[in-house]
Amino acid sequence: MVTIKDIATMANVSRSTVSRVLNNSGYVSEEARQRVEKVIEATGYVPSGYAKSLRTKQTKVIGVILPTIQTETPSRVVTGLGRELSKHGYQILLANTDHDKEKELEYLDLLVRQVDGIVLIATNTEPELTQKIKSMNLPFVMVGQEAENVICVTYDDYHVARDVTAFLVDKGHTQIGFIGVDETDQAVGCFRKKGFYDEMKSRDLSIEEAWVQKGVFDIDSGCKAMKKIIEDSKQRPTAIFAVTDRLAIGAMSYVKRIGMEIPKDIAIAGIGASELSQYVDPPLTTVDYKNETAGEEAAKQLLAFIQGEDYQKKIVLDYRLLSRDSV
Amino acid sequence: MVTIKDIATMANVSRSTVSRVLNNSGYVSEEARQRVEKVIEATGYVPSGYAKSLRTKQTKVIGVILPTIQTETPSRVVTGLGRELSKHGYQILLANTDHDKEKELEYLDLLVRQVDGIVLIATNTEPELTQKIKSMNLPFVMVGQEAENVICVTYDDYHVARDVTAFLVDKGHTQIGFIGVDETDQAVGCFRKKGFYDEMKSRDLSIEEAWVQKGVFDIDSGCKAMKKIIEDSKQRPTAIFAVTDRLAIGAMSYVKRIGMEIPKDIAIAGIGASELSQYVDPPLTTVDYKNETAGEEAAKQLLAFIQGEDYQKKIVLDYRLLSRDSV
DNA sequence: CTGTTAGCGCCTTCAA
DNA sequence: TTGAAGGCGCTAACAG
Numbered sequence: 001m002v003t004i005k006d007i008a009t010m011a012n013v014s015r016s017t018v019s020r021v022l023n024n025s026g027y028v029s030e031e032a033r034q035r036v037e038k039v040i041e042a043t044g045y046v047p048s049g050y051a052k053s054l055r056t057k058q059t060k061v062i063g064v065i066l067p068t069i070q071t072e073t074p075s076r077v078v079t080g081l082g083r084e085l086s087k088h089g090y091q092i093l094l095a096n097t098d099h100d101k102e103k104e105l106e107y108l109d110l111l112v113r114q115v116d117g118i119v120l121i122a123t124n125t126e127p128e129l130t131q132k133i134k135s136m137n138l139p140f141v142m143v144g145q146e147a148e149n150v151i152c153v154t155y156d157d158y159h160v161a162r163d164v165t166a167f168l169v170d171k172g173h174t175q176i177g178f179i180g181v182d183e184t185d186q187a188v189g190c191f192r193k194k195g196f197y198d199e200m201k202s203r204d205l206s207i208e209e210a211w212v213q214k215g216v217f218d219i220d221s222g223c224k225a226m227k228k229i230i231e232d233s234k235q236r237p238t239a240i241f242a243v244t245d246r247l248a249i250g251a252m253s254y255v256k257r258i259g260m261e262i263p264k265d266i267a268i269a270g271i272g273a274s275e276l277s278q279y280v281d282p283p284l285t286t287v288d289y290k291n292e293t294a295g296e297e298a299a300k301q302l303l304a305f306i307q308g309e310d311y312q313k314k315i316v317l318d319y320r321l322l323s324r325d326s327v
Numbered sequence: 328m329v330t331i332k333d334i335a336t337m338a339n340v341s342r343s344t345v346s347r348v349l350n351n352s353g354y355v356s357e358e359a360r361q362r363v364e365k366v367i368e369a370t371g372y373v374p375s376g377y378a379k380s381l382r383t384k385q386t387k388v389i390g391v392i393l394p395t396i397q398t399e400t401p402s403r404v405v406t407g408l409g410r411e412l413s414k415h416g417y418q419i420l421l422a423n424t425d426h427d428k429e430k431e432l433e434y435l436d437l438l439v440r441q442v443d444g445i446v447l448i449a450t451n452t453e454p455e456l457t458q459k460i461k462s463m464n465l466p467f468v469m470v471g472q473e474a475e476n477v478i479c480v481t482y483d484d485y486h487v488a489r490d491v492t493a494f495l496v497d498k499g500h501t502q503i504g505f506i507g508v509d510e511t512d513q514a515v516g517c518f519r520k521k522g523f524y525d526e527m528k529s530r531d532l533s534i535e536e537a538w539v540q541k542g543v544f545d546i547d548s549g550c551k552a553m554k555k556i557i558e559d560s561k562q563r564p565t566a567i568f569a570v571t572d573r574l575a576i577g578a579m580s581y582v583k584r585i586g587m588e589i590p591k592d593i594a595i596a597g598i599g600a601s602e603l604s605q606y607v608d609p610p611l612t613t614v615d616y617k618n619e620t621a622g623e624e625a626a627k628q629l630l631a632f633i634q635g636e637d638y639q640k641k642i643v644l645d646y647r648l649l650s651r652d653s654v
Numbered sequence: 655c656t657g658t659t660a661g662c663g664c665c666t667t668c669a670a
Numbered sequence: 671t672t673g674a675a676g677g678c679g680c681t682a683a684c685a686g
Contacts, residue, residue, distance in 0.1 A: 001679095003678090003679055003680085004679060004680060004681095005679075005680095013656075013657085014656065014657045014658075015657085015658095015679090015680080015681090016656070016657060016658080016681080016682085017655090017656060017657080019680070019681055019682085020655095020656090020681095022680095022681095023681085025681090025682095026655085026656095026682095027655045027656080028655075028656085029655060029656085032655085032656080046436060046439055046440045047440070047679080047680075048381070048440050048678090048679050048680070049377075049440050049441040050376075050377035050378075050380040050381050050386065050441065050678095050679085050680095051377075051381050051662090051678070051679035051680045051681090052679080052680055052681075053377040053662095053680090054375070054377050054378050054381055054662045054663065054664090054678090054679080054680075054681095055661085055662055055679080055680050055681045055682085056662090056680085056681070056682095057662080059377065061420070064421075068406070069396060069402045069405055069406060069409075070399070070402050070403060070406055072397070075396045075397050075402055076397060078396055078421070078423075079395070079396060079397055079423065079425075082396075082421065082423045083423075083425070086423075091420055091421070091422070091437070092420070092421040093388070093418055093419065093420055093421070094391075094405070094409065094418070094419040094420070094421045095418070096405075096406065096409045096410075096413075098406075098410070109373060110418070112373060113373045113374070113375050113376055114376040114377065219602070219606065249606055253606060256608075275546070275603065276602065276603050276606060279546065279576055279580060279603060279607055280606055280607065280608070281583075281607070281608040328663095330662090330663055330664085331663060331664060331665095332663075332664095340672080340673085341672065341673045341674075342663090342664080342665090342673085342674095343665080343666080343672070343673060343674080344671090344672065344673080346664070346665055346666085347665095347671095347672090349664090349665095350665080352665090352666095353666095353671085353672095354671050354672080355671075355672085356671060356672085359671085359672085374663080374664070375662090375663050375664070377662095377663085377664095378662070378663035378664045378665090378678090379663080379664055379665075380664090380678095381662090381663080381664070381665095381677095381678050381679065381680090382663080382664050382665045382666085382677085382678055383664085383665070383678090384678080
């Protein structure tokens with residue numbers, strides 16, 4: 001492996017000079033620079049990243065911890081992160097927890113000494129986690145969930161939920177069902193649910209117990225939740241608000257299977273603006289969350305923090321309701 | 328930052344001894360080991376990865392270069408890679424080229440000195456690329472495309488295409504259209520097309536020129552390609568074979584829009600077993616490529632190569648035709 | 655403008 | 671079973 005020393009010898013200068021042209025810092029005569037550059041070109045020399053890191057205490061790597069890369073939300077966020085980070089010469093070290101909370105903690109340990117900062121695409125806000133993060137005082141940004149004392153980039157889940165609900169009500173629905181997720185996920189589980197309840201209440205609409213069901217983050221569980229709603233309700237709802245597109249699509253597939261028509265017999269809305277949502281039949285009314293922007297913002301805040309510049313502690317992103325034929 | 332030296336001092340041993348317990352190599356008395364472990368526990372010490380790398384020439388990091396992380400194929404591969412790599416203490420450094428071939432080359436340079444090996448999820452096999460790869464002689468595996476003299480994990484695109492075509496023919500279709508992609512993508516562009524042509528020929532079926540169209544990797548272009556087929560054909564095909572699910576779904580959305588029924592008026596098949604494919608209406612006949620397995624295999628071969636064990640130069644994965652209602 | 659020097663934190667002989 | 675010493679490749683004062 002060719003090292004800075006070899007380059008120095010070959011170009012007839014000292015290692016410092018080579019280092020100077022590499023980082024173009026300090027003074028280097030045009031003549032020396034050219035000689036060095038020629039040798040670098042000829043040898044295809046690339047400096048060793050870890051030797052550099054050892055010296056500078058900077059790795060130019062950001063750790064990204066996420067629950068899965070197979071769904072659109074995290075992969076869009078990663079795309080946004082990557083785009084912004086690479087602009088500044090940073091790279092991404094990927095840590096996929098596969099929805100395993102244990103691994104979340106483990107990865108934190110694993111990453112702490114190899115990265116300049118961490119982005120967590122979060123699905124929960126358990127104190128164990130936030131505690132640990134604070135304890136290692138490493139630049140840190142959380143995406144998708146709010147937490148005290150950490151930089152976070154979130155969506156306005158509460159108002160989104162109110163808006164979607166209001167949208168359904170405005171379309172004439174008074175009996176609205178809800179498919180949510182477990183409340184350990186604060187953003188998706190609590191805030192969206194609260195938004196739904198609050199809006200219903202403000203409209204003086206009541207909610208039958210069986211109208212509210214819970215699923216996990218996949219299509220199949222949306223299907224099951226819908227089944228339960230249909231089977232257990234005294235009076236069937238005329239509209240369903242599902243907190244994710246996949247749940248909504250699961251619900252759609254169930255009601256279609258039992259011969260109901262959408263939106264005539266039942267209207268359905270989701271959240272997420274997944275690609276799927278435009279191609280199911282009928283196209284699903286949903287909310288665009290701009291996940292790539294979230295990734296970019298997260299990167300910006302993290303880099304600002306790392307570089308000691310001004311950063312915002314909390315960013316709440318904009319959203320857009322996409323009204324389509326399912327309502 | 329606490330270093331190995333601090334631990335040594337606190338545990339009243341030399342740095343070497345600490346290093347020995349850290350890597351459990353060489354002899355360490357039980358007594359010394361316990362003292363060291365206690366101090367490590369107490370301080371929460373984690374060794375510096377880059378200092379270690381500098382010494383050992385191993386980073387325990389694998390670079391993964393991919394065109395995008397937003398579609399299912401690459402994200403599934405990455406999941407498989409991650410699963411296998413993490414078992415062996417390796418991590419993933421992600422390089423998203425955003426379909427930019429220039430960046431592919433750049434990333435190669437960027438990564439070469441920071442990783443122990445590279446996995447490329449390839450969309451082309453241009454000599455510039457393979458040349459460069461060979462020139463840097465770094466452990467390397469290519470996923471999805473074949474190339475000479477590099478380890479690769481591929482799918483059997485040619486036979487898949489023949490099988491799908493045969494399946495359509497067996498269902499009674501004799502006029503079959505084809506939506507492909509550009510042939511710079513050898514696997515998807517050439518092999519699948521060749522499989523289609525060869526099977527048609529072996530069945531003595533002719534193909535009208537307008538039946539064969541080309542798109543890019545998105546739904547919209549499938550839609551456009553389908554439009555062209557419908558508008559330009561003298562005789563409309565009764566079945567369409569699209570080389571990816573998204574193209575197929577685009578085609579579906581077009582034919583539905585003009586009032587044709589699937590599969591009554593026209594049958595459609597794709598490749599990829601995307602999640603979308605099961606929830607479009609009707610569910611799409613497609614081929615499951617087992618991308619996660621591809622990722623796992625790629626990781627296994629790469630690690631075997633790195634560790635000087637036996638590896639296979641070429642792995643061709645199995646597939647499964649999923650017959651659904653669109654045919 | 656350039657070279658010398660001194661580590662960064664770790665592992666690995668080598669000798670004890 | 672342990673410690674001393676050297677060096678991985680690089681940068682950053684500091685002195686010329």
